Amino acid sequence: MKKASKLLSLGIAFILLFALSACGKSDSKALSTKEITVGVTGGPHQQIMEQVAKLAKKDGLTIKLKVFNDYNTPNTALDQGELDANSYQTLPFLKGQIKDKNYKITDVFKTVAFPMGVYSKKIKSLNELKKGDSIAVPNDPANELRALQLFEAAGVIKLKEGVTQNATKKDVVENKLNLDIKELNAESLPAQLNEVTAAAINTNFAMGADLTINKDAIFHEKIKDNPYPNYFVVRTENKNDKVVKQIKKYYYSDTIKKYIAKEFGGSVVPAW
Structure with missing residues (x-):
């Protein structure tokens, strides 16, 4: 009986330890407010995010960029945890990928539009x-x-x-x-x-x-109020993370808006 009781106690202790560990793991899923990796396609998305990264750096947030040359890989990389976010796609494309591949990712804010x-x-x-x-x-x-x-x-x-x-x-x-x-x-x-x-x-x-x-x-397509804005995307579990709100603030700044107007001359326009 004593042996059984001891084993039961050990079992309960193990369960409690696992539960606490699981809680800690859940908390650790929030994206870091110190460093984040964002996937972008080469070209305007990359250039704009580089400017956003400069603003973030002043506040102690490092935004590392990983550049892709296709539309499919960035979502796979994000879903699998190789990226913290990506910035390159329209909502119809994103929804299609989520439906076809069962990705657990979601849009969090509009970025820019690229009139086709x-x-x-x-x-x-x-x-x-x-x-x-x-x-x-x-x-x-x-x-x-x-x-x-x-x-x-x-x-x-x-x-x-x-x-x-x-x-x-x-x-x-x-x-x-x-x-x-x-x-x-x-x-x-x-x-x-x-x-x-x-x-x-x-x-x-x-x-x-x-x-x-x-x-x-x-x-x-029409340049003003273009119907196909692009979005900043994260894993669904991170959609309300503090760092996402920080990046949105930098992206929507007057500094970035002026940069887009000067650099791209109407081919890329703010979607906010």
Whole structure:
């Protein structure tokens, strides 16, 4: 009996120790207010966050940046704990990734908008498109829909009603010029401009190829009140962390707003 009692006591002590350890582990999940790692895509998102990091540094917060050249890896890295946050994506894209991959991540505040544009090395206007010409769009969910809607707004094609973020060229119900719609990786589109008649390109990749909305696009989304703002994203468990509010304060400062206006000349605009 004494032996059984002793074992029971040890068992209870072990359970209590585990419970306390678990509580400590839960508390430790809050993001540090001293150092944080943020994933960004190369280009404007990286440049803007570098300026945010300078403001944060003055207050003792180090923001380390990890730069990616694709849209998928930053969310995987965030969900798996390799990043503390990321800043590079629109809400439709984020929601699509969460649904498809069951990520436990969420948006916390708007950052900037990148009006998508149509670019060409062969024509000056989409009115110059001829039968059988080729047009290119990003092949990832959300961005493909956005690109197709942009060509629809220009009167080039027509999509079926009620299309979702998983729309593809199969959802085009009217294509009077019998255009060859090519679905390509978003980052490769600038390099494909010699191969197609026109392409809808995300602004960060366009700028990487020295293409700008105001000077080079032959058609583009509206710049003011753009419907596709980007977001700062964290793991869901961290959405109310103190450091998230700190970074939002820096991002929404007049210093960053002025930097965006001066550096990008309308191709990137504040979404707040």
